[in-house]
Amino acid sequence: MASLREIKNRIGSTRKTKQITKAMEMVSASKLNRAQTNSQSYEPYTRKIREVVAGIASGNSGATHPMLEERPVKKTAYIMIFSDQGLAGGYNANLLRSFMDQVAARHSSSDEYGVIVLGRIGRDLLKRRGIPVMDEITGLPDEPDFQDIKNITRLAVNMYKEEEIDQLYIWYNHFISAIQQEVKETKLLPLTDIGEGRDAAAQSYEYEPSEEAILEQLLPQYAESLIFGALLDAKASEFGARMTAMSAASDNADDIIDDLTLSYNRARQAAVTQEISEIVGGAAALE
């Protein structure tokens, strides 16, 4: 059995660890709150753009745009949203695992796809596994602005326009609740399903100067807005996951402290008992 002093030291250090995890839990909780608010205030923007795009796409005007049409797939790009920091439970690992499974099923060689990665942890994980990384962004702030990811959204949309890629998917952790996140894959380009079930909303708009010209401007803006929306969602998930992980860590620290306190008391008792029997033994020897 460990000595009294050793056990006491371990209790002390576990207590300090618990203090840290507790603080991180609370920080994540407040960040989660803000991330959720941001995500909500962003919602009207996407919905509006979607409405208008759907209105045009479902109209029978015959207006078309390369971003609305399927073409034979030679290369697929994936945008993946990871976090910059760890200590978030299975946040990054779950995303990576689902992705690896899907990629193995879909692609036979690494020439067929590439990944645009957000987040330092994800970048390191992917590079270690030899997955082709097309571009990366690290060090995004906790409350990202639209401007922060503009380069990436531009890049992805342009690659599609130039036919360097023929499909674009986005992978991220969708926020369900603070304790539950779900890996989600969304197809961004081509936008084939946008007009579905929207005929009621289709108003007969006038388009100035023309439908094609509007699609030309609107579709990239829509694709960009979807990426940004996913990022906000992923940020909320990240803080949710971190909060849960840190709260579990604090609970574990409590358990360990309880166990250690118990063995500390046992050791103390044993020491006292031993001392008494030594004294008694010594007294008996004198008689």
Place this chain on the structure above:
Amino acid sequence: MSTINVNVVTPDGAVYEGDVEMVSARSQSGELGILPGHIPLVAPLSVGAVRLNYESRVHLVAVNGGFVEVRPDSVTILAESAETPSQIDVDRARRAKERAEDRIERAKQEEINYKRAQLALQRAVTRIEVAGE
């Protein structure tokens, strides 16, 4: 006088919401004046100030691109960014203007940089204009 509901929405949330008598905006194909009861219309906007007339006063909103969606009873402006006069940092806009002018001087030979600098200049000028009213 009848009014029309106006919403200016950006990725960071709504910037302006209210009922006005007339909306004037600069679309890419020319100046647009929108009164209540306008036919449904969608048009891309260029960088510039949107004017909202209400009770013989004019409110200005600086809008950075995007587009306008008009319905008979409502107008929605969707832009990557937009600001009302109180939200504009004039000093920052002035600095941005100087920077952009400087860059235009130097970058006339490079097509892309030139375009970007020009857009930046336009945004800065719009902001100064809107804040100055």
